[in-house]
Amino acid sequence: MTQETAARRHAPGRGRGLPARLLANPATALSLAFLFLVTLVVFGGEPLAPRDPNHSSLHDILVGPGGDYPLGTDGAGRDVLSRLLVATRISVLAALLALAVALLLGVAGGMLAGYYGGWFDTVSTWLTSLVMSLPAIVVLLAARAVLGPSVWLSMAIFGVILSPVFFRLVYSLVSSVREELYVDAARVSGLGDARILGRHILAVVRAPIIIQAAIVTSTAIAIQSGLEFLGLGDPSVPTWGSMLNEGFANIYRAPMLLLWPAVAIALTSVALAVLANTLRDELEGGARPAGGPQTAEDGPRETAHAPVRHRPEETGTGRELLSVRGLRVGYRTPAGVREVVHGIDLSVDRGEVHGLVGESGSGKTQTAFAVMGLLSRGGRVLAGSAVFEGNDLLAGGEADRARVRGRGIGYVPQEPMSNLDPSFTIGSQLVEPLRVCLGMDRRAARARALGLLERVGIPDPERTFSAYPHQVSGGMAQRVLIAGAVSTEPALLIADEPTTALDVTVQAEVLDLLRDLQQDLDMGVLLVTHNFGVVADLCDRVSVMRSGHIVESGPTREIFRDAEHPYTQSLLDSILDGGSARGPLAPTDRKDVDR
Amino acid sequence: MTEPLLDVRDVEVRYPGRGLRSKGFLALRGVSLDIREGETVGLVGESGSGKTTLGRAILGLAPVTSGSITYRGREISGLPRRQRRTLSDQIQVVFQDPYSSLNPSMTIEAILSEPLTVRGGAGREARDRIAELLDQVALPSDAGRRLPREFSGGQRQRIAIARALALEPRLIVCDEAVSALDLSNQKRILRLLTEIQEDSGVSYLFVSHDLAVVRHVSHRVAVMYRGEIVESGDGDTVTSxxxxxxxxRLLLAAPVPDPDLQARRRRERAALAARENHERTV
Structure with missing residues (x-):
């Protein structure tokens, strides 16, 4: 699923532009409007100030709002409105200074360290950890003591302290993108590093940086106001924090003084937080692909013809173990329910291996998942039944189905590694179902698990039992999963591409193992695969799926010998195995090589 | 006798390990291989055999610690980045994964123009070339304005091939180029690659784990196992x-799509395994 999440990360929804989508959310629209107002004040507010913000008039101390002073005056007789306008400019610009310093250090450092690695990586990571371990307030107090009271200086220093936020964000994104094949492809294309960083890497880190910037700016405003409120700022420079300080000093005589800077700080912080949230939703969560599996890619859609059935009289022999009738599976999408399996019939007899073949998107895995009740989110069975030993697996509650699944049906997945929990030993993962499903005690379950590991051909069962999944190879992990699947001696084994992730020599061994176990335990097997070699090796019967329909079904030999449906024929024609080799490079092919 | 297009001699690749005293991981142990003009050399092996590393060493993406790789008589291993870049119109690549080899946020046109801008092609000229490339890999001409996620796996692989062809290279490293594709798409892409070769005389190093695929496209085949080439020669001989x-073992392990042949192959494999076991114990 990495590519899917990658696509999600990189691709904001198309259609409407980002500004339009941001404005569609009322809270965000209000926030943006407020931030726009703040911006206007920052750049055009000073000339609007009716008076010099530092001019104190001893006749007008603590005058209430109205008249000459729209917002009144403070304890030194200074015009509050003028001070608020100028303070907005200074507070916001100082916060932006912190942001700029943090961005410059963090983004540049993170990109270089993540992309090049090496000594720069080591040094900058160490420095980042050092900076992160420093308590910000203490550093800022010390800086004020040494360098004097300046909101600009303290915010620049705070920017350095904040830079690890960006460094770590960018560093982790860049080091993961650097491994992407498209970056390799760009290098092979002859692009220089600067261009790769600009085109491929910056594009990935842009959205997270913007979101983080909104958060960091509001942090800077809060810290700055805190420092100034403590009275550590330059008294001649009005800021929101120093106005708070002033208001606090006169809180009993003129409580309104506290209100204006507090409102400014709170609203700016809230607006930034709301904006950051919406940006995150829009930039990172936008364009979420519709739920559900992919659909068939090329070729026309299959119309609902009845499947070609070889020897249909053989069904209903009384040996039927699993009988699927009229199964329809659909996924919820914004445009309604999309059906991916269009009413198929399928049966697996006792002791029979039934292959379900098809290309990606044909619905074969969805069919198997539906039978087991493992459809991914948004998916559900729309119609049909799947009768297993007299019980309909698709009716009834989840609890009933879970009981049948645990004892009667075993499952071997495609990716062995992702189906073992990395934080538990292999042994404990094998023992648990034995204890839960079969009610064995600890000792018996352990003995049984060791026996199973030996049975599936693991050379040193004791060691594998106490190993963690990452300590064994993919082939061994698949053997472990097979051991787990057959541990309850199920009557039916559902194997979803059980050898696709394995090397071909390991695949051969795993196929041998599956055949042995199937014969020993007389299991019915539903084998989902795209590989006709695997079908030829294991299956007694085959059903060929395409676009959610079964197009042909019959005994394996007959399907290989005389497939009737054109799709089956075209699939068999695409097989390269057993075809002729290309042969050596003929001299005529070599126009400019004379040998 | 002219010299081969690409000549790999005793190449060793060692990835640095963690820590000072770690010797690192030896991915290639003295591998030699040559590719002639217009030839496809198949490189087959299982995961961890070093086949991908050899491809990456030729592309300048893996650290060659000893040995030489010469292209048209010129040493190209260990070149500094700046000089390496001048080879971009000679050696190109098609990767396995058609999902992660295309930047999901760039349009097809931007992806295809990337190598062209390196050469300094002007806007008009580049656009004509892109149309030509899309036509060459049989994609609709309006594909340029769309994003990679709007295409299927097979179509994406065509885009990756078009990108590789943009600078008209003489050698393309195809790293598992059809492994992620469905059977029918796989065959179509292989046909496309062969046609391109017949038209342009480009050479391929075709890296794959699939013996059948390698047999189908290669003039010559080399088999890798644990960082070494254990066998190489004429494609038909090596693969049959x-x-x-x-x-x-590799040949017998691949199941053939015929129940009776496969049953026979299974017996042969069991016999071979028994013989090998016997030899080991004696």
Whole structure:
């Protein structure tokens, strides 16, 4: 699923532009409007100030709002409105200074360290950890003591302290993108590093940086106001924090003084937080692909013809173990329910291996998942039944189905590694179902698990039992999963591409193992695969799926010998195995090589 | 006798390990291989055999610690980045994964124009070339304005091939180029690659784990196992009547799509395994 999440990360929804989508959310629209107002004040507010913000008039101390002073005056007789306008400019610009310093250090450092690695990586990571371990307030107090009271200086220093936020964000994104094949492809294309960083890497880190910037700016405003409120700022420079300080000093005589800077700080912080949230939703969560599996890619859609059935009289022999009738599976999408399996019939007899073949998107895995009740989110069975030993697996509650699944049906997945929990030993993962499903005690379950590991051909069962999944190879992990699947001696084994992730020599061994176990335990097997070699090796019967329909079904030999449906024929024609080799490079092919 | 297009001699690749005293991981142990003009050399092996590393070493993406790689007589291993970049119109690549080899946020046009801008093609000229490339890989001409996620796996692989062809290289490293594709798409892409070769005389190093695929496209085949080439030679011989025990094991392990042939192959494999076991114990 990495590519899917990658696509999600990189691709904001198309259609409407980002500004339009941001404005569609009322809270965000209000926030943006407020931030726009703040911006206007920052750049055009000073000339609007009716008076010099530092001019104190001893006749007008603590005058209430109205008249000459729209917002009144403070304890030194200074015009509050003028001070608020100028303070907005200074507070916001100082916060932006912190942001700029943090961005410059963090983004540049993170990109270089993540992309090049090496000594720069080591040094900058160490420095980042050092900076992160420093308590910000203490550093800022010390800086004020040494360098004097300046909101600009303290915010620049705070920017350095904040830079690890960006460094770590960018560093982790860049080091993961650097491994992407498209970056390799760009290098092979002859692009220089600067261009790769600009085109491929910056594009990935842009959205997270913007979101983080909104958060960091509001942090800077809060810290700055805190420092100034403590009275550590330059008294001649009005800021929101120093106005708070002033208001606090006169809180009993003129409580309104506290209100204006507090409102400014709170609203700016809230607006930034709301904006950051919406940006995150829009930039990172936008364009979420519709739920559900992919659909068939090329070729026309299959119309609902009845499947070609070889020897249909053989069904209903009384040996039927699993009988699927009229199964329809659909996924919820914004445009309604999309059906991916269009009413198929399928049966697996006792002791029979039934292959379900098809290309990606044909619905074969969805069919198997539906039978087991493992459809991914948004998916559900729309119609049909799947009768297993007299019980309909698709009716009834989840609890009933879970009981049948645990004892009667075993499952071997495609990716062995992702189906073992990395934080538990292999042994404990094998023992648990034995204890839960079969009610064995600890000792018996352990003995049984060791026996199973030996049975599936693991050379040193004791060691594998106490190993963690990452300590064994993919082939061994698949053997472990097979051991787990057959541990309850199920009557039916559902194997979803059980050898696709394995090397071909390991695949051969795993196929041998599956055949042995199937014969020993007389299991019915539903084998989902795209590989006709695997079908030829294991299956007694085959059903060929395409676009959610079964197009042909019959005994394996007959399907290989005389497939009737054109799709089956075209699939068999695409097989390269057993075809002729290309042969050596003929001299005529070599126009400019004379040998 | 002219010299080969690409000549790999005793190449060793060692990835640095963690920590000072770690010796690192030896991915290639003295590998030699040559590719002639217009030829496809198949490189087959299982995961961890070093086949991908050899491809990456030729592309300048893996650290060659000893040995030489010469292209048209010029040493190209260990070149500094700046000089390496001048080779971009000679050696190109098609990767396995058609999902992660295309930047999901760039349009097809931007992806295809990337190598062209390196050469300094002007806007008009580049656009004509892109149309030509899309036509060459049989994609609709309006594909340029769309994003990679709007295309299927097979179509994406065509885009990756078009990108590789943009600078008209003489050698393309195809790293598992069809492994992620469905059967029918796989065959179509292989046909496309062969046609391109017949038209342009480009050479391929075709890296794959699939013996059948390699047999289908390669003039010559080399088999890798644990960082070494254990067998190489004429494609038909290596893939149907191999000498090295590992190649034989590899050949017999691949299930054939015919129940009776496969049953026979299974017996042969069991016999070979029994013989090998016997030899080991004696």
């Amino acid at each position: 009547d191999p000498e090295h025990p590992y190649t034989r």
